[in-house]
Amino acid sequence: MATVDVEGVRKSYAGREVLSEMDLRMADGELICLLGPSGCGKTTLLRIIAGFVRPDAGRVVVGGADVTRLSASARRVGMVFQSYSLFPNMTALDNVRFGPRVAGLGKPEQIQRARELLDLVGLSAHEAKYPHQLSGGQQQRVALARALAVRPQVLLLDEPLSALDAKVRAQLREEIRRIQRDTGVTTVLVTHDQEEALSIADRVAVMNGGRLLQVASPATIYRAPSHGFVARFIGSGAVFSGVAEGGQVRVEHLSLAARAAAEHAHGTPVQIFIRPEKVRLQAMGGAVPDGAVSGEVCETIFLGALTRVRLSVHGTQTPLNIWADLASEHAEAFQPGSHVVAQWDPDAPRVMAGGDTAD
Amino acid sequence: MSDTDRLGAGGWAILILTGLFFAVPLVMTAAFSFWEGGSRYGLEAYHVLLASPKLFEAMALSIELALATVAALVLLLVPAMIFMNLHAPKLRPVFEFIATLPFVVPAIALVAGLSALITGPDWLIGTPFYLVIPYFFLALPYAYRSIDVGIRSIDLPTLTEAAQSLGAGMGQTILWIVLPSLRSAMVGSALLTLAVVFGEFTFANVLLFHTYAVFINEIGQHQVTAAAALSVASFLLTWGAMLGVLVVGRGRATPIGAR
Ligand SMILES: Nc1ncnc2c1ncn2[C@@H]1O[C@H](COP(=O)(O)OP(=O)(O)O)[C@@H](O)[C@H]1O
Ligand SMILES: [Mg+2]
Numbered sequence: 197m198a199t200v201d202v203e204g205v206r207k208s209y210a211g212r213e214v215l216s217e218m219d220l221r222m223a224d225g226e227l228i229c230l231l232g233p234s235g236c237g238k239t240t241l242l243r244i245i246a247g248f249v250r251p252d253a254g255r256v257v258v259g260g261a262d263v264t265r266l267s268a269s270a271r272r273v274g275m276v277f278q279s280y281s282l283f284p285n286m287t288a289l290d291n292v293r294f295g296p297r298v299a300g301l302g303k304p305e306q307i308q309r310a311r312e313l314l315d316l317v318g319l320s321a322h323e324a325k326y327p328h329q330l331s332g333g334q335q336q337r338v339a340l341a342r343a344l345a346v347r348p349q350v351l352l353l354d355e356p357l358s359a360l361d362a363k364v365r366a367q368l369r370e371e372i373r374r375i376q377r378d379t380g381v382t383t384v385l386v387t388h389d390q391e392e393a394l395s396i397a398d399r400v401a402v403m404n405g406g407r408l409l410q411v412a413s414p415a416t417i418y419r420a421p422s423h424g425f426v427a428r429f430i431g432s433g434a435v436f437s438g439v440a441e442g443g444q445v446r447v448e449h450l451s452l453a454a455r456a457a458a459e460h461a462h463g464t465p466v467q468i469f470i471r472p473e474k475v476r477l478q479a480m481g482g483a484v485p486d487g488a489v490s491g492e493v494c495e496t497i498f499l500g501a502l503t504r505v506r507l508s509v510h511g512t513q514t515p516l517n518i519w520a521d522l523a524s525e526h527a528e529a530f531q532p533g534s535h536v537v538a539q540w541d542p543d544a545p546r547v548m549a550g551g552d553t554a555d
Numbered sequence: 556m557s558d559t560d561r562l563g564a565g566g567w568a569i570l571i572l573t574g575l576f577f578a579v580p581l582v583m584t585a586a587f588s589f590w591e592g593g594s595r596y597g598l599e600a601y602h603v604l605l606a607s608p609k610l611f612e613a614m615a616l617s618i619e620l621a622l623a624t625v626a627a628l629v630l631l632l633v634p635a636m637i638f639m640n641l642h643a644p645k646l647r648p649v650f651e652f653i654a655t656l657p658f659v660v661p662a663i664a665l666v667a668g669l670s671a672l673i674t675g676p677d678w679l680i681g682t683p684f685y686l687v688i689p690y691f692f693l694a695l696p697y698a699y700r701s702i703d704v705g706i707r708s709i710d711l712p713t714l715t716e717a718a719q720s721l722g723a724g725m726g727q728t729i730l731w732i733v734l735p736s737l738r739s740a741m742v743g744s745a746l747l748t749l750a751v752v753f754g755e756f757t758f759a760n761v762l763l764f765h766t767y768a769v770f771i772n773e774i775g776q777h778q779v780t781a782a783a784a785l786s787v788a789s790f791l792l793t794w795g796a797m798l799g800v801l802v803v804g805r806g807r808a809t810p811i812g813a814r
Contacts (some may be wrong), residue, residue, distance in 0.1 A: 248716055268719040275720040281713045285735040294731075295721035339717075346721055 198259030198349035199224050200245065200382055205254030207240055214240050215406045218254065225380045227373070228411075229393035232403035233429070238386045239278075241403075242352050245384065247271045258349050274343030274381070278355040280335045282327035288314060288338045289323040295346035313341035316375060333364040340372070344379060351376070351383040357392065369396055390430050394418060402426045424548060427469040432504075434518045440466045444487060445547060448512045453487025454545040467548045472504060474544035475520035480535040488539040491518065493530050503527035507538055581790065588784035600780040604788075613770035616683055620766065621752040624690040625745045628698045631691075633741065636702055637733060640711050654699035657692045662757040665689055670762065683764045690758070694751040698744035705740020746796045753789070 200222040207215040215237045222228055230238050243249040245256055247268035255264045263271050282291050293310035301309070314320050317337040327335055336356050343351060353372070357365040373396040376383050387393050393400045394414040401411040402425070410422040421427035424435045438447035440460035445452045445468040452468055460466050484490045491507035494517070503524045509516040518538050522530070530536055562570070589596040604610055639646050657665075669689055711733065718728040734741075759766040771789070775782030 246716075246720055248719075268716070269722050269724060271720075272722075273720060275717065277713050277717065279710055279713055281710065281717040283714060283717070283732050283736070284709055285732065285738075294718070294723070298718075298721060298723045298727055342717075342721065 198382055199257075200259075200350050200384075201255075201257040202241070202245065203255045203257065205241070205244055205251040205256065207237075207244065207249065207251050213406055215244070215251070218406075218408060220401060220408060220411065222382055222384070225382055227376050227383045227385065227396065227398045229397035229400045230384055230386045230403060231390060231393040231400055231429070232388065234388055236403045237406045238388075238403060239354055242275075242354050242384060242386055245350065246273050246275050246352055272346060272349050274346060274348030274351045276336065276339045276343050276351075276353045276356045278358055280327065280332065280339075280359070282330075282335055282338055282342070284327050287324050287326055288319060288330065291327070291338055292342045292345050294342060299346065309345055310341070313345050314338070316344070316378070317341045317371070331364075332360050333368055336360070336368065337371075340375065344375075344381070348381060351381045353383065353385045355386050355388070357387075358389075365392075372396065394430070400430075402429060404429070420546060421469065422548065424467040424469065424550070427467075427546065427548070431471065432519055433469055433471045434516070435467055435469045436516060437465065437467055440464050440547065443542060445545075447516065448514075450489055450509070450511055450516075451487060452489065452545065453540065453542040454547050455542040456545065456547040460547060460549060465550065467550060469546045469548065470518065470540060470544060472519035472521040474540045475518060476539050477505065477507075477520050477522065477530055477536045478539070479529065480537055484537055485539065487542060488537055489518065490535065490537050493532050493534050493536060495532055496527060496530065498524065500524070505530050507536065509538075581787075584783050585787050588780055588787050590780055600778070600784040603778060603781045604774075604784055607774075609765070609770060610785075613765050613767045616765060617753050617767035620683060620686055620690060621749045623684060623687045624694055624752050625748050627687055627691050628694060628744065628748055629741060632695070632698055632744075633702060633734075633737070636699075636706060637711070637729065640706055641715060650699070654696050657696055662693070662755075663761075665692070666758055666761045669758075683766075686758055686762065686764060686766075690748075690752050690755060693755060693758075694748040697747040697751060701744035701747060702737065702740050705737045705743075708740075709736045743800045746800050750793055750796060753793070 200220075202218055202220040205215055205218040206213070218241060220228075220241075230241065232238055240249060244251050247263070247266060247270075251264065255262055257263065258271070258273070282288075283294065286294070289307070289310050292313055293306040296306040296309050297303075311320065311323065314323050317340055319334060319337055319341070322330060322334060322338075327338070330338065339356070340353075356372075357368055360368065369392055372385070385393075385397070394417070397414055399411055400414050400417045402409045402417065402423075404425050410417060410426050412420075412422075417426065417430055421430060424437075427433060427435050436445070436447045436452070438445040438452070440457040441451065441462060443453065443455050443458050445454050445457045445466060447468070452470075454468050457466060457468070480490060489509050489511075491509040494506045494508050496506075497504040499521075501524060502521045505520045505522060505527060507518045507520065509518055520538060586596075588600050589598070591597050591599045636650070639650055666689070714732055714736070715725075715728050718732055723731070753767055755766070756768040756772060758764075759769045760772070767789075771782055771785050774785065
C-alpha cells in the first residue's frame with residue numbers, strides 16, 4: 197500500500213530528548229516490530245507517524261508524500277491502541293463502519309465493508325454486541341477491523357496484546373500476522389515482548405533511550421546483535437566488557453575463547469556475548485582448559501525440555517554470570533553449589549566493538 | 556438474589572434501622588398531611604393545595620428556572636470539561652476547586668454579595684431569571700461531579716484519537732462519540748440540578764421571588780397540613796427523578812446505537 201519513511205525525527209518534552217535523530221525506512225507491505233523497554237519512546241514514535249504528535253525536527257513520508265504537517269484525520273493511518281478504545285456507545289458493527297461513515301460512504305457500503313472486516317477478524321457473529329459485552333481479545337479484534345475499514349496506508353499497533361492473557365495473546369498475534377499478509381498493509385507493531393517481535397516481524401527494530409539500535413530480520417537480531425543492549429534484550433545470554441586479544445577476549449584475569457575477537461585490534465575494548473544454548477558444562481576436574489571458565493552453580497531454572505543454569509564465574513572482581521541451557525536430563529548433575537567448568541565453541545561468541553555494556 | 560442470603564442478622568438489623576430512620580419521618584409527615592383536626596383524616600389538605608392557583612404559578616416558575624439552569628450548565632460545563640480533559644488536564648485542580656466553592660460559601664453570603672454588587676440591566680435583574688446565576692453556582696458541584704464521573708468512565712483522549720485516526724473531525728467526534736457516551740452522566744447532572752433548584756429557598760425568599768420552595772414555606776405558616784402534603788408530594792417527585800437517574804444509568808447497558 198505504501199512505504200513509510202521516518203527521516204531524522206526528533207522529539208523533546210520539557211527539554212528532555214525522548215527521540216533523537218530517528219531514521220526508519222519501511223518497505224511496502226512490511227511488518228516491522230518496534231521493540232524496546234518501557235519508556236524508550238516507542239509510543240511517541242508511533243504517535244508521530246499517526247499525526248498525534250508533531251516532531252521537533254525531521255519528516256514523516258508515507259507513500260512518497262510528506263505528511264509531517266497533516267493532521268491525524270487527514271493521514272489515512274489506522275491505529276490500534278494499547279488500552280481498549282472502542283466507542284462504548286456503538287455496537288461492534290457501528291464501530292467498524294465509523295471510518296467509512298465519516299468518509300461519507302453510503303450506508304449499504306459502510307455496512308458491507310464493516311461486515312467483510314468483522315468476518316476477516318472472525319467476529320461476524322458478534323456484530324450487534326456492545327464493547328462491554330466483548331472479551332478483551334474480541335475488543336482488540338474489533339479495533340483492528342475498525343482501523344482496517346478506512347483502507348489505511350499504514351497500520352500502527354501500540355502494544356495491542358499487552359492487556360491480554362498469554363494464550364489469547366499468542367493466538368491473536370498469529371492472527372494479526374495472517375491479516376497483515378492478507379491485506380498487505382504496511383504495519384508497525386509496538387511491543388516490549390521479544391518473543392512476540394521475533395515470531396511475527398519481517399524486521400525487528402530495537403530501540404533504547406530514544407534511539408534505534410538495530411533494524412534487521414529476527415534471525416539477524418538474534419544471531420548477530422549489533423549492540424550489547426540488543427544482545428541482552430533479545431533472548432538471554434551473557435554480555436561482558438573486555439579487551440580483544442587475538443582469538444580471545446580478556447575480562448579482568450579471565451581469557452574467554454572467541455574467534456571473532458581477532459577481527460578487532462589487539463587491546464581495543466569490546467563486548468563479548470554468549471548465548472546460553474552455546475555453553476557446555478562439565479563437573480570440575482583438574483585444570484581449567486584455555487579459553488574456558490570455572491564457576492559455581494547459583495541456580496537452575498526448569499523450563500521443560502531445557503534447564504537453564506546460572507553460574508557465578510570464579511576469578512573476577514565484579515561478579516560475572518554465565519547462563520547455560522542444558523537438556524533437562526543432563527542438568528541433574530549441576531545442583532546449586534556445585535563447581536563446574538563452562539566451555540563453548542570459539543566460533544559461538546559474538547564480539548562487538550565498544551566497552552560499555554550499558555549503552 | 557443470593558447476596559441477601561449472606562447478610563446475616565447484623566446486616567439485617569442495620570438495614571432495618573436505616574430503613575426506619577428514613578421511613579418514620581416520611582410516614583409521620585404523610586399521616587399528618589391527612590389529618591383534618593381531632594381524629595378526622597382525609598384529603599382536605601391536598602384539595603386546598605390543588606385549589607390554590609399560586610401552587611401552579613410557583614411550580615411553573617421553579618420548572619422554568621430549573622430548565623434554564625440545566626441549559627446553562629450543559630452549555631457551559633460540558634464543553635469546558637471536555638476541553639479541560641483533552642487539552643489542559645493540568646487545570647483539573649482549578650476545576651475541582653471552583654466546583655467545591657459553592658459548598659464552602661454559605662448561601663446567605665452569596666445572596667448578600669449578589670444583591671449588593673449586581674447593578675445589571677433591567678431585563679435581567681428585574682426578572683426571576685436573575686436567579687439562574689446563583690442557581691448555576693449552587694448546582695455546579697453536583698453537576699460537575701456527575702459529569703466528571705461520566706468522563707472518567709470513558710478514556711476520552713484515546714476515544715478522540717481513535718476517532719481522529721479514522722478521519723473524524725472534532726465536531727463529529729464530540730457529536731457522535733463523546734456526547735452519546737456521556738448521555739447518562741448528563742441526564743444525571745440535569746436531574747440533580749433540577750432537585751437543587753426546586754429545593755432552593757434562601758435566594759428566592761430574600762430576593763422576593765415566588766418559587767416552589769418559597770411557596771411551601773409560606774403555606775406552612777398558616778396551613779400546616781397543606782405544607783406537609785406538599786412535602787410529601789415533593790418527596791415523591793424527587794424520588795421519581797432519582798429513580799429516573801437510576802434507570803438511565805442502567806440504560807448504559809443497552810445504549811442507543813449510532814444510526
Ligand atoms: N506528552 C508527554 N509529555 C511529557 N513526556 C512525555 C509525553 N509523552 C511521552 N513522554 C515521555 O517520553 C518517554 C517515552 O515515552 P513513550 O513513547 O510512551 O515510551 P514507550 O511507549 O516506549 O513506553 C517517557 O519517558 C515519557 O515519560
Ligand atoms: Mg508505550
